[in-house]
Amino acid sequence: MWVTKLLPVLLLQQVLLHLLLLPIAIPYAGGQKKRRNTLHEFKKSAKTTLFKEDPLLKIKTKKMNTADQCANRCIRNKGLPFTCKAFVFDKARKRCLWFPFNSMSSGVKKEFGHEFDLYENKDYIRNCIIGKGGSYKGTVSITKSGIKCQPWNSMIPHEHSYRGKDLQENYCRNPRGEEGGPWCFTSNPEVRYEVCDIPQCSEVECMTCNGESYRGPMDHTESGKICQRWDQQTPHRHKFLPERYPDKGFDDNYCRNPDGKPRPWCYTLDPDTLWEYCAIKMCGKLGSNLLLPFPLTDWI
Structure with a gap:
């Protein structure tokens, strides 16, 4: 008799325990929280480091596994005693070096280093x-x-x-x-x-024809979306790798036209938008730049 009375209580306890564990299980099943992608905010100079001639300039260093981790720390200025303007990723030693200066600062010069990649915050070095x-x-x-x-x-x-x-x-x-x-x-x-x-970055360098030779600094689409880096495969996987196409100008996340579309474009950081065209001025015949209309019904 007491067994039949106790059974509903045990079942209720099991249901309550399941409900308590459910919120914990959902995030685990869905994976870790997605981090902000910040590497697109930097201009990369491969096999390059910075040498400071001024001994008063500060440097902060720490072991990190990837350049993405270095970029996140630089953008957030987390644990840094200065405003980070650039960093170097030591690929051999898996180490970041953060700087409150960049290659345009006085008392600083670029140096070749096979194991180093220099990343400079574009906001501090762009002229547009x-x-x-x-x-x-x-x-x-x-x-x-x-x-x-x-x-x-x-x-x-x-x-x-x-x-x-x-x-x-x-x-x-x-x-x-x-x-x-x-x-x-x-x-x-x-x-x-x-x-x-x-000037606007869309005006710094104009394009001719369909822009296959365009090598300007535009890194946003015509709707304002930020471009995905060509050397990254997130959020969109693609075939246009810089090492595979060294003559296509796949620098950082700048708009390019590697496949003969009507004008330069880029993959976007929006997971729901694979790619979009970029608004770049046409070179005028008499030296003036014209922003010409283009059809939007084109191929991928």
């Missing part, structure tokens, strides 16, 4: 902007009309309330993502601020 230029961290410090910029940490001749680690020296910035692009307060007391003349 994407969209409104909110991520621009270059060194242009002159306005569109040629006025020298006022340092961000100065209140002379113009007082302001702008603060931030990326507001360095008197470089043009767009800290609030305004429509005009990077700007600065000026050193002219009569002109409070002015935009800077920094």
Whole structure:
């Protein structure tokens, strides 16, 4: 008799135990949480390292298994006593070297090193902007009309309330993502601020014909999606490997046209979008650049 009364209780305990374990089992079955892909934010120079001539420049180093891990640490500045602008991955020793400088910094020079790959944060070395230029961290410090910029940490001749680690020296910035692009307060007391003349990356290098020879720095699609690196197979697997096609210009994640499509394109970091075209200006016959319309119904 007591067995028949106890049986429903035991069954209820089994059900409750299963429900308690279910939330733990779901993440395990689905795999680990996907990490942010940050390697696309760097310009790669193979077999290259940086040599600092200035002994005061700092370096941080630690053993890491992949360049992706180095990139994540650099972008997040995790455990670093400085703002990371570049890193070197030592392939032989599986070690990262993070730098608060890059190849454009004074007191620094590039050196050949077979076991090294240099990765520089593109925001600090590119001479063009994407969209409104909110991520621009270059060194242009002159306005569109040629006025020298006022340092961000100065209140002379113009007082302001702008603060931030990326507001360095008197470089043009767009800290609030305004429509005009990077700007600065000026050193002219009569002109409070002015935009800077920094071109869009789609305009830095124009293309001819269908853009098979295009080798410019555009790394976003026409809808704004970030391009996947050609030397990576995630999120999309593909056949266009840089080592297999050394003459196709598969540098980093820049838009290219290796297969004769109507214009340059790239695989995207969006798992649901395999590839998209890039908006790149056509070279005009008289030296002007024209952004011409193209049909969107093309082949893969």
